[in-house]
Amino acid sequence: MSHRTDIEIARAARKRPIQEIGARLGIPAEDLIPYGHDKAKVGQGFIASLRDRPDGKLILVTAINPTPAGEGKTTTTVGLGDGLNRIGKRAVVCIREASLGPNFGMKGGAAGGGMAQVVPMEDMNLHFTGDFHAITAAHNLLSAMIDNHIHWGNALDIDQRRVVWRRVMDMNDRALRDVVVSLGGVANGFPRQTGFDITVASEVMAILCLARDLGDLEARLGEIVVAYRRDRTPVRCRDLKADGAMAVLLRDAMQPNLVQTLENTPAFVHGGPFANIAHGCNSVIATTTALKLGEYVVTEAGFGADLGAEKFFDIKCRKAGLTPAAAVIVATVRALKMNGGVARADLGAEDVEAVRRGCPNLGRHVANVKGFGVPVVVAINHFAGDTEAEIEAVRAYAAEQGAEAILCRHWAEGSAGIEDLARKVVELAEGGGGNFAPLYPDAMPLMEKIETIARRIYHAGEVVADKAVREQLRAWEAEGHGHLPVCMAKTPYSFSTDPGLRGAPTGHVVPVREVRLSAGAGFVVAICGEIMTMPGLPRVPAAETIRLNAAGQIEGLF
Structure with missing residues (x-):
C-alpha cells in the first residue's frame, strides 16, 4: 500500500449506492431511509418483520490492553468482515459511531484504517446521521425539565442537593466538569452545583444501545433515576413526564445506520457508549438486525478484553440473549513490546525478549475469554517494522495458551491479507466448541x-x-x-x-x-480509580490541524 493517509484512501473508495448495499442483505429500497447517496437508516417496520428468521453467527473482536503503540481493533473488525465475504460468507460488520470529542482531541476517528475502513469516513467521524445530536438533545431536555420542575414549585419534592442527572455535550471540555447553574436571581431558578459529561457517557446513549425497539426505549427512559427526595426515595424520568418527548427526539436515532466498507461489505454503524464508563458496544438493534440478514456478523467491544469483552458478554449478550460463536483477540508486536517494558521511542528495534515479557498480557486475555466458554483465535495485526522472530515469539506463546495466532495484513492489503484469519474464524464458529455463559448469575449480590x-x-x-x-x-x-x-x-x-x-x-x-x-x-x-466522564483536550489537539482545503474537502481527520 502507498503512504496515503486514511482520509485519502477513503476519498478514493469506489462506493456503491446505498440501495445496492441494502439489496445485498435483502433490504428493499423502500425500507431504507437514505441520508445522501452513501448512508441510510433501516426502517423499524422492516426490522420488526425479521423477528422469526434464524440468526447468523456472532463474532466478537476484542484486544489486549491498549497502548500508545496501537492495536487496530476496528481495523481488524472491518478487515475480517471483508475477509469473510472474500471466502464466500455473507458477512456484516457492526461497529460504533465516533464521538466528536476524541476526533478533535487525541484519539482520532473510529472507522478503521488503511485498506480496512468503513466509508464515508468524514461523515462517520463528524455529524453522520445526527444520532449523537439527538441523544444530546434528549438528555438535556430531561435536564431542563428537572430544573424547570423545581422552579415552578417542586411538586415532586426533589431535594436540590440530590439531583444526580448532569448535562452532556459531545466535546472534550474540562472546564464544564463542575459548574454552578441557575445564577442570576429568582427568574433563573435555584442555584445548584452540577456538571457536564461527554455525550457518549450519557445513560441515554447506553439505553439507546440496549433497547430492543421504540417501546422498550421509552420504557427504559422512564426508569432513569434523576434525583432523590429528602426521604431518599428516587425521582424518575417518568415522574417528570419527560420520557415521551425524549423518545420522540430519539425516534430516528433508534434506527440503525447502514454504510459500507472500502470493499463494499455492508456495515451497521450505530451507537457509541464509552467503553470505560459504559458498556462499550454498538447497539443491540443493529447487532440483532445484522444477525437476521447475514451469515456472519463481526462486531467489536471497546478497549481490551478486560473491559470490552467482559461487558459484551456480561451486559450486552446477557440482556439481548446473544450467544457469540467465536472471539478474536487482536494484538500487535509493538503493543506487546510496550507491555514488556520497551519505551515508545524504542519500538522500532527488534526485541524478541521484550515481546516474550509482554505476552502474559495476551495470555491473560485469552484465558479470560475462554473462561466465558467462547472459542478464541489471536490476530497479530501486522506493522511494517515487525520481524519474523518477533512474530514467531507471539505464535509460539499463543500456542502454549491453546490458541492459534494468525498474522493479518488487512491494513495494507485489505481482505486479501486476512483470509487465513477468516478461515480460522469459520472453523471455530462452525466447530460447535463453544459453551457460552456469563461470568456471574443475576441473583448474586x-x-x-x-x-x-x-x-x-x-x-x-x-x-x-x-x-x-x-x-x-x-x-x-x-x-x-x-x-x-x-x-x-x-x-x-x-x-x-x-x-x-x-x-x-x-x-x-x-x-x-x-x-x-x-x-x-x-x-x-x-x-x-481515577476515571473521567468528561475528558479534556490534549496540549496539541487534533482540531488544530483539521481544515478545509481549496477544493472544500476536509483534511486532517484521521
Whole structure:
C-alpha cells in the first residue's frame, strides 16, 4: 500500500449506492431511509418483520490492553468482515459511531484504517446521521425539565442537593466538569452545583444501545433515576413526564445506520457508549438486525478484553440473549513490546525478549475469554517494522495458551491479507466448541459481582470500597435493582486501576470510589480509580490541524 493517509484512501473508495448495499442483505429500497447517496437508516417496520428468521453467527473482536503503540481493533473488525465475504460468507460488520470529542482531541476517528475502513469516513467521524445530536438533545431536555420542575414549585419534592442527572455535550471540555447553574436571581431558578459529561457517557446513549425497539426505549427512559427526595426515595424520568418527548427526539436515532466498507461489505454503524464508563458496544438493534440478514456478523467491544469483552458478554449478550460463536483477540508486536517494558521511542528495534515479557498480557486475555466458554483465535495485526522472530515469539506463546495466532495484513492489503484469519474464524464458529455463559448469575449480590470481576478477570487481590459505597449497593438491592449486572469503570490501559501497571499483574487492589445506578440502561456502574466522564483536550489537539482545503474537502481527520 502507498503512504496515503486514511482520509485519502477513503476519498478514493469506489462506493456503491446505498440501495445496492441494502439489496445485498435483502433490504428493499423502500425500507431504507437514505441520508445522501452513501448512508441510510433501516426502517423499524422492516426490522420488526425479521423477528422469526434464524440468526447468523456472532463474532466478537476484542484486544489486549491498549497502548500508545496501537492495536487496530476496528481495523481488524472491518478487515475480517471483508475477509469473510472474500471466502464466500455473507458477512456484516457492526461497529460504533465516533464521538466528536476524541476526533478533535487525541484519539482520532473510529472507522478503521488503511485498506480496512468503513466509508464515508468524514461523515462517520463528524455529524453522520445526527444520532449523537439527538441523544444530546434528549438528555438535556430531561435536564431542563428537572430544573424547570423545581422552579415552578417542586411538586415532586426533589431535594436540590440530590439531583444526580448532569448535562452532556459531545466535546472534550474540562472546564464544564463542575459548574454552578441557575445564577442570576429568582427568574433563573435555584442555584445548584452540577456538571457536564461527554455525550457518549450519557445513560441515554447506553439505553439507546440496549433497547430492543421504540417501546422498550421509552420504557427504559422512564426508569432513569434523576434525583432523590429528602426521604431518599428516587425521582424518575417518568415522574417528570419527560420520557415521551425524549423518545420522540430519539425516534430516528433508534434506527440503525447502514454504510459500507472500502470493499463494499455492508456495515451497521450505530451507537457509541464509552467503553470505560459504559458498556462499550454498538447497539443491540443493529447487532440483532445484522444477525437476521447475514451469515456472519463481526462486531467489536471497546478497549481490551478486560473491559470490552467482559461487558459484551456480561451486559450486552446477557440482556439481548446473544450467544457469540467465536472471539478474536487482536494484538500487535509493538503493543506487546510496550507491555514488556520497551519505551515508545524504542519500538522500532527488534526485541524478541521484550515481546516474550509482554505476552502474559495476551495470555491473560485469552484465558479470560475462554473462561466465558467462547472459542478464541489471536490476530497479530501486522506493522511494517515487525520481524519474523518477533512474530514467531507471539505464535509460539499463543500456542502454549491453546490458541492459534494468525498474522493479518488487512491494513495494507485489505481482505486479501486476512483470509487465513477468516478461515480460522469459520472453523471455530462452525466447530460447535463453544459453551457460552456469563461470568456471574443475576441473583448474586452487587458487591459480589464487582469482586467476582475483579478477582476472575483482573486477578486482583482485593476490592476496597468504603461503607457509603457498600450501603448504597445494599439500598439499591432493597429497591429491586440487585439483579442488574455491574459495569466496571476503570482505566483501559491495565488489568489494575493503575494505568502504568502493564503486563499481567496479580494481587493488586481495586478501589471502588463511587457507584452509580443506571436503572434505565439496566446496570450499576462501579467507578474504580481515577476515571473521567468528561475528558479534556490534549496540549496539541487534533482540531488544530483539521481544515478545509481549496477544493472544500476536509483534511486532517484521521
